[in-house]
Amino acid sequence: MICSLSLLHVSPLHHRPSTHLLHNFTSPFELKQLHAHLLKTNSPLSSLPLSRVASVCAFNSSFSYAKLIFQLLDASEVTHWNTCLRSFAEGDSPADAISLFYRLREFDISPDHYTCSFVLKACSRLLDVRNGKIVHGYVEKLGLQSNMFLQNMIVHLYALCGEIGVARKVFDKMPQRDVITWNIMIARLVKMGDAEGAYKLFAEMPERNVRSWTSMIGGYAQCGKSKEAIDLFLEMEDAGLLPNEVTVVAVLVACADMGNLVLGRRIHDFSNRSGYEKNIRVCNTLIDMYVKCGCLEDACRIFDNMEERTVVSWSAMIAGLAAHGRAEDALALFNKMINTGVKPNAVTFIGILHACSHMGMVEKGRKYFASMTRDYGIVPRIEHYGCMVDLFSRAGLLQEAHEFIMNMPIAPNGVVWGALLGGCKVHKNIKLAEEATRHLSKLDPLNDGYYVVLSNIYAEAGRWEDVARVRKLMRDRGVKKTPGWSSIMVEGVVYNFVAGDDTHPQTEEIFQTWEKLLQRMKLKGYVPNTSVVLLDMEEDQKEKFLYRHSEKLAVVFGLIKTTPGTVIRIMKNLRVCEDCHAALKIISVVSTREIVVRDRNRFHCFKNGSCSCGDYW
Known part of the structure; x- marks a missing residue:
């Protein structure tokens, strides 16, 4: 110009x-x-x-x-x-x-x-x-x-x-280093997943600030070492440092993973006192923490009180409702989200498809899966395909699930074939179970769960030679069965129980209480379902084996150690078996307690003789 x-x-x-x-x-x-x-x-x-x-x-x-x-x-x-x-x-x-x-x-x-x-x-x-x-x-x-x-x-x-x-x-x-230098190295090692390397540097630091502690706590939480994250946070408190918003988020992630509701509530109170209650990321993580600790109503309260919500907020609440068996509420919230003008993302649809899968809503699942790409331009990821296979398999549509896998535009992974295998166990389809296991043995050869499921399918069919063959295969490959465990927190202390374990200091009191409880349960119609014990043994031995399942031991311990009316919250590493599910429904009646169990798939809220899953899990 x-x-x-x-x-x-x-x-x-x-x-x-x-x-x-x-x-x-x-x-x-x-x-x-x-x-x-x-x-x-x-x-x-x-x-x-x-x-x-x-x-x-x-x-x-x-x-x-x-x-x-x-x-x-x-x-x-x-x-x-x-x-x-x-x-x-x-x-x-x-x-x-x-x-x-x-x-x-x-x-x-x-x-x-x-x-x-x-x-x-x-x-x-x-x-x-x-x-x-x-x-x-x-x-x-x-x-x-x-x-x-x-x-x-x-x-x-x-x-x-x-x-x-x-x-x-x-x-x-470097001739000199300051705390920033150390923090840079620790943060990058954490980002790369090298928590141990990061901790070695952290331990050598001559001086630490809140960011140093937060990087390390967050690193442990991200790589699944939630206990270490929480222990480190408690050390930070002892050192006299106050957490910031980022620290709060990191600790809440660890609390969610561990089901540590006591610390999670304490962090929530601290957040409110510190003025973080309007921080969207803190609120989103609180929703996730309360959902994973089995406190759905607390999660709902936080969500309802948020002045501003992101797609993460909506997705976390939808996933929480789905995991707690409130599929209709999850779908209603999704519709409200759309009407509010918030565009869903891939994570939102994982929650929606889980809701459909957990409650057997096949047609709605098909509709939402098609809507992802048609209405929102979201290309389905492997997680979405896994949800659909799980939806079909749970509903007994095993052939459709198999055809769906065969027609996937991306290679199925272990989760996809595992979903089909789980459906085969429920609906007793040995042929498809064997095919799924052939794929799983290549995709995830050291995962004991798949071998155990196939072995159980054979056992239910009385094919004991095949059971022995699968167990020999596990031994030959060095695969060990993961023992079932359940944990309960009482007054801030976590107590772990392993199936069949009689080494707990209060074992005798637990077994005596169980025997008294069992008599009352039988009066209410409880009959031990020994068919879930897939071992070749006598019936009375099977009953004894059933009574030593880890979730039963944890619940009885909870009844002993907590005051009447207190909600009993259990975390379990495996899927709840049919007998424990039936037993816990009756225990919720005879003890007039609410019992919340978080297994590896979902939540079961037992209250007044019924479960939030509607017996579909």
Whole structure:
């Protein structure tokens, strides 16, 4: 755009161009005209905004012209170029910062530590480790190794780009380190899933801040080491540090995984006192924690009180309702979400399909699966296909489930074939079970659950030779059966029970209480379902075996240790068996207690003789 001299407003007193034009020239041509006008009116050249001169001339033939202006003013040239570099590095065009850096070197303009820091920031944003290495070389050449800020940026760049070994070398060679240096390494190791490597560094730290503890707690929570995460959080509290919002989220994730409702509630109270109750991420994690601890109503209250909700909020609540057997409520909430204008994502549909699967709503499941792509452009992932196979298999549509697997556009994984295998057990289809197991033995050869299911299918059919063959195969492959366990928390302490275990300090009291409870249960119609004991033994032995299932032991312990009216909450690592399910329904009546069991698939809320799953699980 041509800017004529006549457009430049000149003050009658000072003969200077208007402030607006002085600070808003947009091309070298306008700059040169403005320069000429300053000379003509005897206005000082220092009136020019030098950072704007640099930005206008950065990528054209007028670069040398800008350089000349800086020299005429005896200005610190690199300072003004650094202003441009910072703008590019932090703005929408970080690649321009790297290009400008090379222009500076082409014109022999020496970089300083600010120059290097802005270019390193651009490289980090672009994950450009090649140019980052070149800048690292300049840092060494300029003798800036003692600049801790630059060294931290270099460590961060290498770690961020996946070159953790190089990052560690720079880290080890640093003459000094601050807490930021340590945090960078720990955070990246955590991100890569190396919690143990991160903890080794954490243990060596001479000084820790909240971020250090939070990175480590979050790392443990992410990789499934929830007990370690909680223990570390308690250590942090003992050290006198208060958690921030990120720490709160990390601890709540661990509480959700462990079913640690006591600590989860305490963190919730702390969040409210600290003003985090409006933090969406904290609220979303609280919803998930309460759902996974079996406190659906608490989750609903948090969701209802949220002033703002994201798709994560809606998806977490839908999944929670589905897991607790409230499929119709989950679907109603989905419709409300759509009417509110929130677009569902892939995770939302996993919750919806789980809702349909858990309650046998086959037609609705088909409808929602088709709607994913048709209405929302979401390409189904392996998890969605797994949900559909589970939906068909639970409903007894095993052939349809098999055909669905065969027609999948992506290769089925162990979860997909495992869903079919689970349906085969329920509906006693040996042929398809054998086919599913053939695929599973290749996809997930060390997963004991699949061998156990097939062995149980054979046992139910009285095919004991096949049972022995499967068990021999497990031994030959070094696969060991995972023992069933259940846990219950009483007054903040977790008590674990293993099926058939008689080593608990209160075993005698537990068994005596069970015998008394059993008499009352039988008066209410309880008959031991020995068909679930898939072992070749006498009937009375089978009954004794049934009575030692871990969830029964945990519930009896809960009845002994908690006050009347208290909800008993159990976590179990395996699926609840048919006999325990029937027994817990009757126990909820004779003990007038609500019993919530979280097994590996879903929640069972036993109350007044019925279960939230509607006996469909």
